[in-house]
Amino acid sequence: xxxxxxxxRGGQGMKTASRILGSAFFMAGYEVQxxxxxxxxxxxxxxxxxxxxxxxxxxxxxxxxxxxxxxxADDTLVGMPAAGVTQGMDENTLLLINSHESAQTWGQRLNTxxxxxxxxxxxxxxxxxxxxxxxxxxxAAAAALTRVISREFLIAALNExxxxxxxxxxxxxxxxxxxxxxxxxxxxxxxxxxxxxSASDYxxxxxxxxxxxxxxxxxxxxxxxxxxxxxxxxxxxTMRPVINYDKCSGCSWICSTYCPDGAINVRDDGYPEIDxxxxxxxxxxxxxxxxxxxxxxxEQVARGQENGATP
Amino acid sequence: MSKQSxxxxxxxxxxxxxxxxxxxxxxxxxxxxxxxLHTLYxxxxxxxxxxxxxxxxxxxxVYPFTPFRGGWLYTAMASAPAGAQGVRDAVDILxxxxxxxxxxxxxxxxxxxxxxxxxxxxxxxxxxMDRNLDFIYLCYDNEGYGNTGQQYSAATxxxxxTSTSKGSHGYPGYKKDxxxxxxxxxxxxxxxxxxAEPLDLAKKVEKLQSMTxxxxxxxxxxCPPGWDYDAQLSVEIGRLAVQTGVWPLxxxxxxxxxxxxxxxxxxxxxxxxxxxxxxxxxxxxRRDATGIAEIQxxxxxxxxxxxxx
Numbered sequence: 001x002x003x004x005x006x007x008x009r010g011g012q013g014m015k016t017a018s019r020i021l022g023s024a025f026f027m028a029g030y031e032v033q034x035x036x037x038x039x040x041x042x043x044x045x046x047x048x049x050x051x052x053x054x055x056x057x058x059x060x061x062x063x064x065x066x067x068x069x070x071x072x073a074d075d076t077l078v079g080m081p082a083a084g085v086t087q088g089m090d091e092n093t094l095l096l097i098n099s100h101e102s103a104q105t106w107g108q109r110l111n112t113x114x115x116x117x118x119x120x121x122x123x124x125x126x127x128x129x130x131x132x133x134x135x136x137x138x139x140a141a142a143a144a145l146t147r148v149i150s151r152e153f154l155i156a157a158l159n160e161x162x163x164x165x166x167x168x169x170x171x172x173x174x175x176x177x178x179x180x181x182x183x184x185x186x187x188x189x190x191x192x193x194x195x196x197x198s199a200s201d202y203x204x205x206x207x208x209x210x211x212x213x214x215x216x217x218x219x220x221x222x223x224x225x226x227x228x229x230x231x232x233x234x235x236x237x238t239m240r241p242v243i244n245y246d247k248c249s250g251c252s253w254i255c256s257t258y259c260p261d262g263a264i265n266v267r268d269d270g271y272p273e274i275d276x277x278x279x280x281x282x283x284x285x286x287x288x289x290x291x292x293x294x295x296x297x298x299e300q301v302a303r304g305q306e307n308g309a310t311p
Numbered sequence: 312m313s314k315q316s317x318x319x320x321x322x323x324x325x326x327x328x329x330x331x332x333x334x335x336x337x338x339x340x341x342x343x344x345x346x347x348l349h350t351l352y353x354x355x356x357x358x359x360x361x362x363x364x365x366x367x368x369x370x371x372x373v374y375p376f377t378p379f380r381g382g383w384l385y386t387a388m389a390s391a392p393a394g395a396q397g398v399r400d401a402v403d404i405l406x407x408x409x410x411x412x413x414x415x416x417x418x419x420x421x422x423x424x425x426x427x428x429x430x431x432x433x434x435x436x437x438x439x440m441d442r443n444l445d446f447i448y449l450c451y452d453n454e455g456y457g458n459t460g461q462q463y464s465a466a467t468x469x470x471x472x473t474s475t476s477k478g479s480h481g482y483p484g485y486k487k488d489x490x491x492x493x494x495x496x497x498x499x500x501x502x503x504x505x506x507a508e509p510l511d512l513a514k515k516v517e518k519l520q521s522m523t524x525x526x527x528x529x530x531x532x533x534c535p536p537g538w539d540y541d542a543q544l545s546v547e548i549g550r551l552a553v554q555t556g557v558w559p560l561x562x563x564x565x566x567x568x569x570x571x572x573x574x575x576x577x578x579x580x581x582x583x584x585x586x587x588x589x590x591x592x593x594x595x596x597r598r599d600a601t602g603i604a605e606i607q608x609x610x611x612x613x614x615x616x617x618x619x620x
Binding site for chain 1: 334336337340346357371375380506507536
């Protein structure tokens, strides 16, 4: 059975990628499961989708814990624990990263036993949430690396899953997917199909059994106010608003009022300050600031500058 | 509860500069509904209990996280006003029995999306108004079932593409006039608001704080994923909804409807429509002059009728 996980950000098309791959597998005669997994997170937030495909009935359910192939659409997610990219990877896993950097670099960074392949990133886009065609590229790469899906089935699956889009967009997706498919079809490193586990092989995890507690103990009432601040929605951001205090008129109330998340505070000196732990990067402040004192820069560039500035 | 309040929101500078609603909520970046809620909450203060019907904002409080500083109750989609009745009654009994002091009294605030407000929650809302329940109701209207992928609702405007109205002409129906339906019950207060006009919103919240009984707000809530536009345009699109006359800002008090912000020179509706992917089919591949003219005519008719009253 093939177990394949796609990692990306909300908006990059990972759900569509899993659907395209799932449909292509189905056309090739496989039993298929495909499902996206996102909790309460939204555009820009780390999400994943997964596909299981086998020649026989699939009894496994739920998320894939031991993937045979992990496809990463956005390499900024790899080092983010919340994204769970490396979860369950072992020497059998093939990790495919859409990146400008080399497999060797990623190998050193991750210190993983998994085999690493690079899906050469296209030109950098400013806003990572807008990576063009990335869903189709990821689906095509995964299809090629399994070696059991033909070009024809990939095309048919793309046409089916993208049918709601206009012909030009579908053609754009198809063309770019086939380039990736052909490129990956020559790769020597392939996905190793994992064995289907049977229920009788199930090994109980080394859990610690806890006695069943009454609700007031297991689900304690929380009286603390505004605990949501513990959730760092700043990780969703693909673009970062930056205040140029030379231009800021200190009116404060405009950006701070319009920010839906209340992530712009007014400092004691009357100037606004952006809370990057929580700013989701909607950029309403950039659009609304009367003296245009807030500009947006790509998050990966901003982080690069921060890292460069740190000795 | 002392319900004294003086309107003091005249300029942007009067808006609260500290915010009560916690950051870190799972609402989408650029959410027009969250923008309204945070302004409402800043003005109402933390002596509030929110009663939340199923919808996008259900996700605000996912244990153990909450952006609120007080209570929050989750109800089924159709029954938030019934939940509010229970909370109100419980608080009133505690006050009566002196188990709560007068300054511990709370304002009960229902928040629901348009799916609940315009559709399946209408009967519970109607009942609450019949009983003259003392509560505030905020409907964040993003014109579709946004939390599940923007299927059409009774609030979806004509011609909008939704995930269940994908044809070349979009949604064939027309947006339900919830303001009039609510006003027909003669509650204490009904108003339309939008976060892109924070002063108008703040003044209305100030006003309803001095009242008792059902106080009803419908906020148009621009929705980046549901309406298909770049999140940074949320305020711009909201303002255009008012300037084009698509979203009239008005209030109902004592049997009278009054417009609180009448656009002097209404902009053409296409200024509002063309920024949103859900109306793109009206402009590309060919301009649908008839379709745009029909939407414009309905807006013109509304304002022509409003002028005669």
